[in-house]
Amino acid sequence: MKKRKIELAVISDVHLGTYGCHADELIAYLNSIQPKKLILNGDIIDIWQFSKRYFPASHLKVLKKIIGMASRGTEVHYITGNHDEMLRKFSDASMGNFKITNKLVLNLDGKKAWIFHGDVFDVSIQNAKWLAKLGSYGYDILILTNSFINWCLVKMGRERYSLSKRIKSSVKGAVKHVHDFEKTAGDLAIENNYDYVVCGHIHQPKKERYENKNGSCIYLNSGDWVENLTALEYSFKRWRIYHYNHDKLSPFFVDEDLKEMDMNELIASITDKDVAIEPITEEGLKEKNNDEKTLNKQGLS
Known part of the structure; x- marks a missing residue:
């Protein structure tokens, strides 16, 4: 199966x-892409909840x-x-192409x-790591319960339902936490003259322009592989959010961004030059064919 060649892929919160x-x-x-760089943006292995009793072959x-x-x-x-x-403790260690930072x-x-x-x-x-760890265990139990509920819903022919998303969207504290997180990341990126700020942690995939009185930047979040099954991809000078549940077949064919680009944009993104391409019309094709017939009569190829 042919892989998509991309500049950069970012995944996080695999747990x-x-x-x-x-x-x-x-x-x-991962089998569908061939990136030049792969960024594993934290919480890939869940050491907080690591147990010898549960680490299946698929995780290995x-x-x-x-x-x-x-x-x-x-x-x-x-x-x-x-x-x-x-x-x-192993920050800045490297083994060949694998680096920890x-x-x-x-x-x-x-x-x-x-x-x-x-x-x-x-x-x-x-400030309260024990409380965060307790919340993490509670979240894992919620996801496990949600998996059983979704199994029952699928058997009954109904759509899957996300309990955690429902809770996050309905609890004001959770909504404020996400908003404050995105604002802090955007403000610091602008203050330090970064064009893009790429995060994980909050399990909320997002791509948007953030602005304040000092400037603007692009805020990006890679989401997670627990609920959303998302990744960030950068190619042809563009960022996109990959959604496994919606795009699981598209990686083997064509990038959605390329479908939206016209030929001038595509060439400009690769060469940094604007190239004017004349549209092909029926009259133009007839004129081209007549010219070729004339040349053939004159013995010219």
Whole structure:
């Protein structure tokens, strides 16, 4: 199966070692792409809830797939998060194409991208880690319960339902937490002259322009592989959010962004030059055919 070649892919909040992790779907996604750089933006392995009793083969296959991509030339950057914070003691360590770091700054076609997990903005983690861990266990139980409910709904021919999304959207505190997180990330990015700020942590995939009185930037969040099954992709000077549930077949064919681009935009994005392409019309084709007939009569190929 032909893979999509992209500049950069960002995934986060996989939570390997938990019941909510969709490892099979992630493997299917990773098998569909061939990125120059793969950014693992935190909480890939859930060390907080790591248990020897639960780490299935599919979760090991994800790790094997990532290592295999690194061995075949993909630059893999593992950015540590709060659930895998134990790896922070190995920050700046590298093994071939595999690197561990706490944050990353990339130059993307002349623009600066600031990439980090985002737990540094979470007051509950900084001041009451035990409370955050307790909430994490509760979230895992909620996801497990939700999986059973969705299994029953599918058997009855009904649509899946997300309990956690419902709770997050209905509780004012959760909505405010997400808003404050995005605002803080955007303000700091503008203050430090970054064009893009790329986060994870809050499990809310997003791409939007953020503005304040000092300027603007593009705020991006890669979402997660527990509920949303999303990733960020950068190619042809554009960012897009990949949704596995909607795009799981499209990776094998054509990028949705390319469908929306006309030929001038596509060539300009690759060459940095505006190229004028005359539209092909029926009259133009007839004129071209007549010219070729004239040349053939004159013995010219």
